[in-house]
Amino acid sequence: MVSKSQIKFIKNLQQKKYRTEHKLFVVEGIKVVKELVKANMKPYAIYTTSNAILAEESFKCELISEADLKKISALKTPNNILAVFHQAKAAEIAEDNWLVALDDVRDPGNLGTIIRLCDWFGITNLFCSSQTVDCYNPKTLQATMGSMARVNIVYGNLEDFLQATKIPVYGAFMDGKNVYKEDFTIKKGILVMGNEANGVSPEVEALITKKISIPQFGTKTTESLNVATATAILLNEIRRG
Amino acid sequence: MVSKSQIKFIKNLQQKKYRTEHKLFVVEGIKVVKELVKANMKPYAIYTTSNAILAEESFKCELISEADLKKISALKTPNNILAVFHQAKAAEIAEDNWLVALDDVRDPGNLGTIIRLCDWFGITNLFCSSQTVDCYNPKTLQATMGSMARVNIVYGNLEDFLQATKIPVYGAFMDGKNVYKEDFTIKKGILVMGNEANGVSPEVEALITKKISIPQFGTKTTESLNVATATAILLNEIRRG
Numbered sequence: 001m002v003s004k005s006q007i008k009f010i011k012n013l014q015q016k017k018y019r020t021e022h023k024l025f026v027v028e029g030i031k032v033v034k035e036l037v038k039a040n041m042k043p044y045a046i047y048t049t050s051n052a053i054l055a056e057e058s059f060k061c062e063l064i065s066e067a068d069l070k071k072i073s074a075l076k077t078p079n080n081i082l083a084v085f086h087q088a089k090a091a092e093i094a095e096d097n098w099l100v101a102l103d104d105v106r107d108p109g110n111l112g113t114i115i116r117l118c119d120w121f122g123i124t125n126l127f128c129s130s131q132t133v134d135c136y137n138p139k140t141l142q143a144t145m146g147s148m149a150r151v152n153i154v155y156g157n158l159e160d161f162l163q164a165t166k167i168p169v170y171g172a173f174m175d176g177k178n179v180y181k182e183d184f185t186i187k188k189g190i191l192v193m194g195n196e197a198n199g200v201s202p203e204v205e206a207l208i209t210k211k212i213s214i215p216q217f218g219t220k221t222t223e224s225l226n227v228a229t230a231t232a233i234l235l236n237e238i239r240r241g
Numbered sequence: 242m243v244s245k246s247q248i249k250f251i252k253n254l255q256q257k258k259y260r261t262e263h264k265l266f267v268v269e270g271i272k273v274v275k276e277l278v279k280a281n282m283k284p285y286a287i288y289t290t291s292n293a294i295l296a297e298e299s300f301k302c303e304l305i306s307e308a309d310l311k312k313i314s315a316l317k318t319p320n321n322i323l324a325v326f327h328q329a330k331a332a333e334i335a336e337d338n339w340l341v342a343l344d345d346v347r348d349p350g351n352l353g354t355i356i357r358l359c360d361w362f363g364i365t366n367l368f369c370s371s372q373t374v375d376c377y378n379p380k381t382l383q384a385t386m387g388s389m390a391r392v393n394i395v396y397g398n399l400e401d402f403l404q405a406t407k408i409p410v411y412g413a414f415m416d417g418k419n420v421y422k423e424d425f426t427i428k429k430g431i432l433v434m435g436n437e438a439n440g441v442s443p444e445v446e447a448l449i450t451k452k453i454s455i456p457q458f459g460t461k462t463t464e465s466l467n468v469a470t471a472t473a474i475l476l477n478e479i480r481r482g
Contacts, residue, residue: 143467215481219391236477
């Protein structure tokens with residue numbers, strides 16, 4: 001049984017301002033819940049409609065009715081489990097390795113894919129400009145899976161951050177230097193990726209030391225690669241050396 | 242003014258069986274309409290609520306009311322233009338270059354991203370297994386932009402296709418050979434990418450000559466990369482040589 005006030009509280013967490021205020025977020029589905037628990041994310045409350053989950057899983061959860069789950073779920077067809085987790089406390093960014101910085105990436109799916117890519121390529125720090133979409137957006141969480149727990153995500157003023165850094169700043173541009181000719185034996189740097197529609201903003205561009213570009217092999221068009229696929233290719237280039 | 246029967250006809254095209262039956266598809270938004278017209282895709286009908294578009298654009302379109310556009314649109318908040326195009330006739334696949342083959346990719350966004358990647362990397366042929374999501378799905382079209390017009394997409398039996406081919410067949414697997422060690426100076430081959438949840442099916446796996454894999458640099462997990470980002474990285478590896 002979920003009380004009316006709890007239902008309201010959990011529904012409110014669908015909005016960023018409530019998530020930020022309470023430092024909580026919601027995920028749905030057994031796979032991601034298990035991943036986050038395994039990665040030592042701290043649960044606030046876990047609700048399930050499944051006796052099997054209640055019996056099998058080591059984490060503490062509360063059995064509720066399907067009607068109640070429907071009330072707290074953001075999904076049209078709810079899974080059998082919904083969990084509220086505490087947001088990870090952002091740690092200070094160590095500049096001893098490569099890191100990724102996002103300049104106003106707005107699509108939650110793109111952000112989720114980028115977090116997952118950071119995790120795959122051993123990038124443990126992700127800096128997001130203040131206007132970048134919330135990493136606890138449900139669509140972002142859906143795309144990140146458990147990676148969320150392994151990447152330190154910090155929101156802040158990107159210009160200030162780039163002005164203060166002492167490591168090289170690379171940025172993805174349509175007219176940058178061919179990335180295949182770049183020397184990535186260097187062990188630290190920042191890769192800046194821009195907004196979906198406008199790319200890197202002029203203010204941020206002014207703080208970039210190396211502009212890089214992925215060569216186009218097909219018919220030359222004005223279209224660019226999607227920011228998440230471009231990040232995939234560039235992180236692969238950086239790590240392959 | 243759009244007649245009732247036209248409204249019904251266009252709404253029906255939201256379903257794959259009607260699109261296939263009539264060999265038509267629907268796109269919304271000026272950018273993609275312009276891209277497809279420019280790429281010589283043949284319009285069947287174009288509707289707009291904008292006098293400016295009617296006056297400025299060279300293609301023939303019909304001025305309709307916002308109420309009518311809302312009736313034929315699949316979007317909650319319609320753009321000011323909706324177009325019905327003829328589906329491109331699939332051409333025979335020439336095996337004189339690299340091509341991509343998909344084994345039951347189900348997410349329309351992933352398919353759209355992969356089509357866009359093919360276009361970027363000069364892959365002009367894409368073979369889709371019969372169970373792969375329809376390339377004229379609205380979410381696919383949203384992700385492809387104009388690339389759709391530059392990639393020849395063929396649906397069919399993937400096993401038969403791979404059995405008949407004379408060029409090498411590469412496939413993406415978690416336990417494949419490190420792709421960085423692969424010699425991609427060869428000028429033709431097939432890259433097979435698997436289903437989001439299950440990867441490449443055993444039947445298709447049996448027809449693959451080289452299993453390749455993208456190295457993981459972060460904490461080793463059982464999670465894989467998303468199929469679209471993995472395709473991005475592998476096509477980049479193939480083209481960089």
